[in-house]
Amino acid sequence: MNSLCGTRLSIISEKPQTTRNNILGILNGPGFQAVFVDTPGFLNGRNMFERSMANAIKRAASEEGDLCIFIAEPGLPPEDKIPLFEPLKQVRCPLYLAVNKLDKETTEARVKTAEEFYGKLLPVKQVFHISALTGGGLKELKAAIKAALPEHPPYYPTDQLTDRWEKFYAAEIIREQIFKLYTREIPYSSAVEIEVFRETPGENDEILAKIHIARESQKPIIIGKAGSMIKRLREASVKALAAFLRRPVELHLTVKVSPGWQDNPVFLKEIGFYEKK
Known part of the structure; x- marks a missing residue:
């Protein structure tokens, strides 16, 4: 696409x-x-x-x-x-x-x-x-x-590219960097939640993102020795976010162990996945 x-x-x-x-x-x-x-x-x-x-x-x-x-x-x-x-x-x-x-x-x-x-x-x-x-x-x-394509008036304004908000893409871009930087189960056991997405005129966008992982044993992997991996993740995400948003960003990352998040309907609904139907 x-x-x-x-x-x-x-x-x-x-x-x-x-x-x-x-x-x-x-x-x-x-x-x-x-x-x-x-x-x-x-x-x-x-x-x-x-x-x-x-x-x-x-x-x-x-x-x-x-x-x-x-x-x-x-x-x-x-x-x-x-x-x-x-x-x-x-x-x-x-x-x-x-x-x-x-x-x-x-x-x-x-x-x-x-x-x-x-x-x-x-x-x-x-x-x-x-x-x-x-x-x-x-x-x-x-x-x-x-x-x-059948003949039909446009469904969307002709300058619109998608129906998703920037907050959604912020989570997706951070998750993309997780897929690129980590191996094995980490990309599939993690979810990104944007807690704060703040735009202030004349200042960098402020984004606070929480990375949920399924097991305690995954936390040292995603953080890395002396915080080396989480630093790489933040730097790669900042670069990708700034390129996508076309403006500078300040990104803060936290990691939380959320056991069984893949089977938690409340959590999945909060991050836009779970549907009862």
Whole structure:
């Protein structure tokens, strides 16, 4: 979605399951407006938090849309992921397959394998070969998206890029840096809560963020020896936040052990995840 909209709206990393929420992005062009919903990746939910992510995909697939774009990597998916694609069989709009990461492929074999596999599994109408990183194939995909749009007045003002507030993106950008700096379970066992987001004219934005982790044993890992890792996290986050907000920020980070936060409906609702339905 970032490449299609021309701006960073979804955080990215090399690790799977980086996206946790449905994120709306708006692409405005001469005579058209396309509204995208970027969903989390397919997963088997092991707790309330992950099930909320899985439900986000089902909600997006069941909503009335004009087009569904399924982004897949070259090659075959893991066996345990195949049943997760079932909701895509029920979409009531055209389904386009976009095979991504072509910048990393040296031959056509795995691309063809993905195209044939998903073509048999799902009601694919068109196939595109793209590289979100380099922009290869995106011109053709954008043209197909524009052609599929029905005539309708814009849903949003033509200068709007998303429906999310800056506070949401502050948490996402800090979490993106956690995914980049830490390994193993830390990125998946942590959540970021913005306690204070204060804008004062003529001064740096003040942001107070609390990083929740699931176990006490994870606290020294995220803080690091003599605070080295939390310092790196703060510095990387400040740089990324200033670039996104286009103004200087002052960031304060705290770490809290919140056992079982992934199954705590009150906490999950506070940070925008848990839904009873």
